[in-house]
Amino acid sequence: YRLHAHHWLILHGRYTCVARKPKCAQCPIPDLCRFPERTA
Numbered sequence: 001y002r003l004h005a006h007h008w009l010i011l012h013g014r015y016t017c018v019a020r021k022p023k024c025a026q027c028p029i030p031d032l033c034r035f036p037e038r039t040a
Contacts, residue, residue, distance in 0.1 A: 022035055
């Protein structure tokens with residue numbers, strides 16, 4: 001698990017937390033995200 005966790009986070013950032021329009025509704029870890037507080 002630990003060997004691959006950093007790759008999973010990189011892929012999550014690449015495909016879910018895209019810069020122009022993040023896919024927050026599809027995010028499995030919204031409690032760790034700071035995007036909503038930055039855009040409020």
